[in-house]
Amino acid sequence: xSDLKSQIIAQLxxxxxxxxxxxxxQPLFVEGLGLDSIxxxxxxxxxxxxxxIKLSNSDEGPNVFRTVRTMAEYIKAHQAQNS
Amino acid sequence: xxSAYYISSSCVISDRVIxxxxxxxxxxxxxxxxxxxxxxxxxxxxxxxxxxxMDNLGKLGxxxxxxxxxxxxxxxxxRPEEVGLVLSNAHASLDTDTRYYETVKDIPSxxxxxxxxxxxxxxxxxxxxxxxxxxxxxxxxxxDAGFIEHYVTRLVNNDILQACICGWVDVLxxxxxxxxxxxxxxxxxxxxxxxxxxxxxxxxLQNG
Numbered sequence: 036x037s038d039l040k041s042q043i044i045a046q047l048x049x050x051x052x053x054x055x056x057x058x059x060x061q062p063l064f065v066e067g068l069g070l071d072s073i074x075x076x077x078x079x080x081x082x083x084x085x086x087x088i089k090l091s092n093s094d095e096g097p098n099v100f101r102t103v104r105t106m107a108e109y110i111k112a113h114q115a116q117n118s
Numbered sequence: 119x120x121s122a123y124y125i126s127s128s129c130v131i132s133d134r135v136i137x138x139x140x141x142x143x144x145x146x147x148x149x150x151x152x153x154x155x156x157x158x159x160x161x162x163x164x165x166x167x168x169x170x171x172m173d174n175l176g177k178l179g180x181x182x183x184x185x186x187x188x189x190x191x192x193x194x195x196x197r198p199e200e201v202g203l204v205l206s207n208a209h210a211s212l213d214t215d216t217r218y219y220e221t222v223k224d225i226p227s228x229x230x231x232x233x234x235x236x237x238x239x240x241x242x243x244x245x246x247x248x249x250x251x252x253x254x255x256x257x258x259x260x261x262d263a264g265f266i267e268h269y270v271t272r273l274v275n276n277d278i279l280q281a282c283i284c285g286w287v288d289v290l291x292x293x294x295x296x297x298x299x300x301x302x303x304x305x306x307x308x309x310x311x312x313x314x315x316x317x318x319x320x321x322x323l324q325n326g
Contacts, residue, residue, distance in 0.1 A: 048171050048229070051167060077228055
């Protein structure tokens with residue numbers, strides 16, 4: 036999950052945030068890391084660029100991007116499906 | 119048009135130096151603009167996570183506004199609707215437009231796309247300080263102090279605004295300049311009359 040945190044920081048240009056500053060279960064949006072709707076689009080781009088995952092159903096977004104852990108689980112599940 | 123208003127403060131960022139009311143308050147090492155802006159941000163101890171997500175035009179304007187308003191501006195004197203912004207530049211958002219165009223060849227960047235309008239810098243400053251007044255962004259070849267004086271004076275004369283941040287914020291590659299002025303109705307300590315001549319004098323202080 037540390038790699039994923041580093042990728043999130045790089046993708047969203049969060050220069051004052053370190054990977055260890057982001058809790059595995061910390062909400063990414065609003066009251067947590069304070070990300071916004073544009074950041075959500077950037078996270079979709081991150082999945083596509085780094086993991087070749089296209090979010091097929093936009094309704095999945097809120098659950099996939101709730102925390103770093105939910106993102107990591109989604110990536111793992113997708114990779115298992117395609118291996 | 120005669121003016122009865124005042125420039126309460128000014129901030130000029132040019133050639134790696136930041137001036138507040140004509141005095142240098144920060145001098146950066148020779149470095150690319152993005153590094154210089156982050157270096158200044160850290161020097162002044164600002165805490166605003168969104169700063170890092172802004173494009174160069176947004177960072178430059180945001181930083182200039184922050185320094186402009188740092189010396190005693192009390193926004194509680196005004197309702198949010200009474201404070202507005204009138205900015206101008208020569209290159210609109212071209213600096214970011216070209217960066218965004220580069221990403222279109224792969225996966226377009228949403229974070230860059232949102233900055234492909236020059237007036238986004240007005241939004242960034244307004245969000246930071248809670249300003250909700252009239253705003254406009256004009257594009258002209260060079261800083262037109264006469265036009266700025268005329269436009270802002272009309273807004274204040276007609277009670278559309280009571281205070282206005284106006285001036286110039288321009289970035290294209292390594293070339294940049296910001297010159298922001300806070301215009302208010304009341305005379306404050308060290309303020310100068312809001313005239314095109316004074317705007318030009320402050321703008322050209324170090325001829326950047």
